[in-house]
Amino acid sequence: MTEKHILKPDIGLDDEVVNSVVQVLQTVLSDEMVLYVKLRNYHWNVTGQSFTALHALFEQQYTQLEATIDAIAERIRMYGATALGSMSAFIKTARLKEGDETLPDVNGMVKNLLHDHEAMVRHLRNDVETMDELDDVGAEDMLTGLLQEHQKMAWFLRTYLETL
Numbered sequence: 166m167t168e169k170h171i172l173k174p175d176i177g178l179d180d181e182v183v184n185s186v187v188q189v190l191q192t193v194l195s196d197e198m199v200l201y202v203k204l205r206n207y208h209w210n211v212t213g214q215s216f217t218a219l220h221a222l223f224e225q226q227y228t229q230l231e232a233t234i235d236a237i238a239e240r241i242r243m244y245g246a247t248a249l250g251s252m253s254a255f256i257k258t259a260r261l262k263e264g265d266e267t268l269p270d271v272n273g274m275v276k277n278l279l280h281d282h283e284a285m286v287r288h289l290r291n292d293v294e295t296m297d298e299l300d301d302v303g304a305e306d307m308l309t310g311l312l313q314e315h316q317k318m319a320w321f322l323r324t325y326l327e328t329l
């Protein structure tokens with residue numbers, strides 16, 4: 166066996182399957198980066214009566230995403246692939262859209278984030294299905310956990326809007 170063979174992950178998944186799994190993970194990584202930057206933007210620039218609460222809530226959410234982003238990128242490396250690492254690649258690959266140049270008002274910020282978290286729940290449900298079809302239980306488990314995290318983050322934002 167050549168050294169190259171030994172260094173290639175031998176985890177019971179065909180190359181084609183690995184490529185498909187990695188592609189899904191790169192997309193999720195890109196989505197999370199777009200959402201992460203949006204959360205930081207709003208954390209910095211939120212104003213008004215709810216400043217303290219929302220400044221803290223946005224920080225809590227982007228801190229949670231930081232751990233997620235790192236875990237997804239490192240998982241991509243575990244398959245022997247290179248994780249995407251530039252803003253242009255993230256924007257090109259992501260399903261979520263960057264915010265406009267114009268900053269929304271406070272409620273607009275919360276609504277945009279709620280919309281993105283809910284979109285992630287829908288996307289991840291499909292991605293989990295894809296992982297199931299590809300028989301990658303490790304990635305399926307990770308994305309299921311992520312779906313639950315987005316559901317919870319969406320709930321916090323929805324509750325804020327309901328109590329206005």
Ligand SMILES: [Fe+2]
Nearest residue numbers: 208209220224
């Ligand atoms: Fe801060």
